[in-house]
Amino acid sequence: REVEEVKPVVALRYGHLPKDLPEWYDECDTDKDGQVALHEWRKSNRSMSEFAEYDLNGDGLITADEFLRFNRKQAED
Numbered sequence: 001r002e003v004e005e006v007k008p009v010v011a012l013r014y015g016h017l018p019k020d021l022p023e024w025y026d027e028c029d030t031d032k033d034g035q036v037a038l039h040e041w042r043k044s045n046r047s048m049s050e051f052a053e054y055d056l057n058g059d060g061l062i063t064a065d066e067f068l069r070f071n072r073k074q075a076e077d
Helices: 023-028 038-043 048-054 064-076
Strands: 035-037 061-063
Touching: 023 038, 035 038, 038 048, 048 064, 061 064
Parallel strands: none
Antiparallel strands: 035 061
């Protein structure tokens, strides 16, 4: 029986976010909770398909970790 690797969840607070996040991340995070919620994204008039690409686990939030993992995957492809 295979054991699936469980990756730890890392919570990042606003003000302690990685420096390599794009400017739009901060602009979209209007409540400054360190993540971009679907309702915040929609207010920014950005593409819903782009949101879906960044929201790796489909929970309606783009976290800094998800964005960075998305970028790493894009760089590898």
